[in-house]
Amino acid sequence: MRYAAITERLAHTGGAKWAIHQRSREMEAAGAGIIELTIGEPDLPPDPQLFEVCHQSMLAGRTGYSSGRGEPELLDAIAARYSRRREGVDRSNVLCFPGTQTALYATMMGLTGPGDGVLVGDPFYATYDGVITASGAHRQSVPLRPENGFRLTASDLEAAITPASRVLLLNSPHNPTGAVLSAEEVAEIGAVCKAHDLWIVADEVYEELVFDGAFASPFDMPELADRVIAVSSISKSHAAPGFRSGWAVGPQEFCEKLLPLSETMLFGNQPFIADMTAFALNSDLTTSTRMRESYKRRAAQFADTLEKTGSMVPFRPRAGMFIVFDVSATGLDGETFAWRLLDAGVAVMPGSSFGDNAGKLIRLSLTVPDESVVEACHRISSFVESL
Template structure:
C-alpha cells in the first residue's frame, strides 16, 4: 500500500533521537535500575490548587465541547500577562489556547509555510522542529551557532542563511538544548533582519520562566515585531503540567483566525476542565514559577558542580531551562556511542545532542528534573563510567 510523502517529511534523525529514551523508559517500567535524564518532565506533581480547579470543573459536569480557540477567560488571562511582559496591549483575540507548545509550533508551520519556502532555524534546535517544519513542505536552512561561542548567535551566520525564498525564522529562546538566553543585541539582530526581509519570526518561549542569571526579554516586545512575531508559550515546564497538554500562540489576530480554523480540523477544542486548571495556573504564574525556578537552579548547580571536575567532560552552564549540555569529546567517544554505552553500562539515559543539530556533535543533553539524591547518584554513575574508559590520546 502507498503512503503520502508527508510521512517521510515528518521522520528523520530528530525522531530517531528518542530511541534511547523509549528503551530506558520501558526498561524502568519493567523494574530495571535506570535513571532517566533523557527528557524534560518535572518529577513533582502539578500544584494542588491547579489540579483542584480541574477536579471541581469535572465534578460540575465540565465534559462537553468548548470554544475552539479556548475559553474567553483563559485567553483573556494569557493576554493580560503578555500585555505586562511585552509592554503593550495584547487583546484576547491575539491568543489561541492549544494542546501544548508542540501543537502551536505545528500550527504556525502549517499556516505560515509552504513548499518552495525556506525557513531559517538557529542550529542546534529542539529535535521536533525538523519534522514540524518539513511537514509544511518548506526547506530548512540552518544558521549555525558554534560550540566555541557557547552556542550563541552569530549575526553573520543568520544573515548568510537568508535568501529571497526565506519566509520565516523559527527559534527557541531560551534555547533547548543549549540553555542559551538571547540578549538584547542578539534579539535586535533577528528583528532587524526580519523587518528588512519581511519575514515572520516564530519564537518558542516555553522556558522563559526558568531563566537564572540572565533576564529574558521577548522578541515580540521589540519595535516593529508586533505584527510579524509569533510567540509560543506553555504551562508544561513552568507549572509541572507536561501531561495536561496546554499551551498557546500569541500572534496577529488574522493568523490566530487561521490557527483556529486549523484547530477546528485537528482538535475541535480543548477539554474544558483542562482549561479551568490552566486558568488557575496562569493567574498564579509568578508565585508558582518563582518556586520552580529556584528548585531548578539548585539542581542545575548540583549537576554542574558534580560533573565539572570529571576528566574527559566539559560542562556548558545553561542560562535557563532544565537541561545541561556536556561535551564528551574528551572521552574519545562520539556522543551517540557515549549515550548508548552510558545507558547500557551505567543505567543512565541521556540524549545524543547531535540529534538537535550538527553543531552539538560530541555533546550529550542531561535533564535535571529529578530529585537531588537521584541527580547526585546519576552524576556518580556518569563519573564512574567515564573513569573506566581508556584515556583519549
C-alpha cells in the first residue's frame, strides 16, 4: 500500500531518539532500580489550585467544544502576559494549542514548505527535526560552540544562511545545554534575520526557569514585531506537562493565516484546561520559583561531583532542567557512554539525540529528588572509575 511522503520524512525523527529512556522504563518495571535522568518531567507537582480550577470548570459544564483560536479568557490572559513585554498585543495576536510541540508543528507547517531551510542551533531539542521536516523543509544547522557556552552567535548564523533559508528556530533558554542569550546577543541575531528577511520562531518554554540574570527575547523588540512568533506553554513553568496547554503569539496576519490550519488539526482544546491555564497565567504561584531553586542546586551538585572524576567536563546551565557533560575524555562517545551507564543503573540521554554537534555529550535531567542526585553521582563516578 502507498503512504504519504510525510511518513517517510518523519520515519527517523521519532521514538528512536528516546530508545534509552524507553529501555530504562522497561528495566525499572522489571525491578532494576534505575535512576531516570532522561526526560524533563518536573518532580514538583502542579499547584493544587490548578486541579481545583480544572475540576470546578468541568462541574460547571465546561466540557463542550472550544473556539478554534482559543477560549476568550485564556486568549486575554496570554495577551496580557505578552503585552507586558511589548505594547500592542491583544487577542488577535494569539493562537492556543495543546502544548508547545503542537504550536511548533503548526507554525512550521504554516511558514515553510518543500525546499525551504530552517536554521537551528546545534545541539537542538530532539523533536525539532520532526517539526522542521514535516512540511518538506530541511534543517540548516548552526554550530553552538562549547567555547561560547553553546550560545548562538550572529556571525555563525550569518555564515549558515543560504537562499533557501526561511526561518530561524531560536531556543533560549536552551535545551539541552541551559544556555541563555543576552539582550545584546538577541538584538544582533534579530538584525541578521531582518537583513535576510527571516522569520524567527522563538521557543521560550523555559522562560521562567532562568537561574540568574534576565531573560531576553526577540519578541520584546518592536523592530522585529512583524517577524517573531513566540511559542510556549505551562508544561515547564507550572510543572503541568500532561495538561498539554500551550500557545503561539505573533503578528495578526500570521494568526489569521494559521487559524484554518489550526482548526483543521484541532478545532480548539479543552475549555476546562483553558480555564485552568488562564488561572495559572493570572496568578502569582510559586511553582517556577521552587523549581528554579531546586534545579540550580542539583545542577551544581552534578557539576561539582562529576567534575572530580577528571573525565567528565560539565557545562553549567544558566536555566532549565538539564545539564550536559562532555564525556570524550573517557574514551567513549555520548551514545556508548549512555548505554553502558544504563547497565550501571543510571539512564541519561546521549548527545546524539540532540544533533550532529552533540556526539561527545550526555544530558542529565535535574528533575529527580536531591537524594537521587547524590546516588546518581555515586553510580556515575563509580562507572567512570571502572572504565
